[in-house]
Amino acid sequence: MDSTLRARLAAAGVAPECATTIELVRDLLARAGDKWTVLVVTALADGPLRFTALHERIAGVSQRMLGHTLRALTRDGLVTRTAHAEVPPRVEYALTPLGRSFGDTVAHTVRWVQQHRTEILRNRERFDGEAPPTG
Amino acid sequence: MDSTLRARLAAAGVAPECATTIELVRDLLARAGDKWTVLVVTALADGPLRFTALHERIAGVSQRMLGHTLRALTRDGLVTRTAHAEVPPRVEYALTPLGRSFGDTVAHTVRWVQQHRTEILRNRERFDGEAPPTG
DNA sequence: CTGAATCCTTGTTGATACTG
């Protein structure tokens, strides 16, 4: 993990437990912000799906990134992975209660963005209109 | 911007406005998850601060990354940048109402992580205890 | 003091190919 950060926070007088929380917060926030997590969680919100079903439903994701995303989600217990011992193999992914809860929290932020979408976009335009000419 | 994503979403039958929202959501989520944003917003929550004050208060951040973070935040209108025409220069950064609102939303997620911290950590341990031996 | 420019290291993403 990012032990450097922990050391720095410790040096700054932050309690270890709190430091771990900060790392974890950033970790989860970063995960929510990565390219595929939100789409995966959203896709699974309607019910369990197989790997291929997810791959088809989420346009543009590579097998590799879908696999990584799913693995990370599974590791944190946000998603369950159920492999059925059959031929051909069948693996189903489903949201856990924790994952659903996480999805709700993210949805909260999504709603915020939707509400402030116009304002943010306008701010960017204004900023880009003023600043870019370096001189 | 990520026009590739937009094209893909369009191909998938997603409305352009919705596609923009998705990009923006991921953008803001990614920003929240980056290494310094949350710390900057938190630091500014107590009131305006100068560049150097922020640099001192946030242990471990480089001038470069602090500058980048501040610039991104300013661009979105989450933070104001007030340069006083003095010698030596003095620049103050402050949260806008929008920035404060954003901070509240992020705080919501932070609280979620704090509440589920133990569970997530336990899940990870269990996962790492079972899976790693590849064979 | 504030912060942009440069250079370098590292981590992330994705295409492709291969295995159980």
Place this chain on the structure above:
DNA sequence: CAGTATCAACAAGGATTCAG
């Protein structure tokens, strides 16, 4: 079907240097 391994491209992050 459900992935993992490998490799190449790229972006993020950081140290240092330069400038207004």
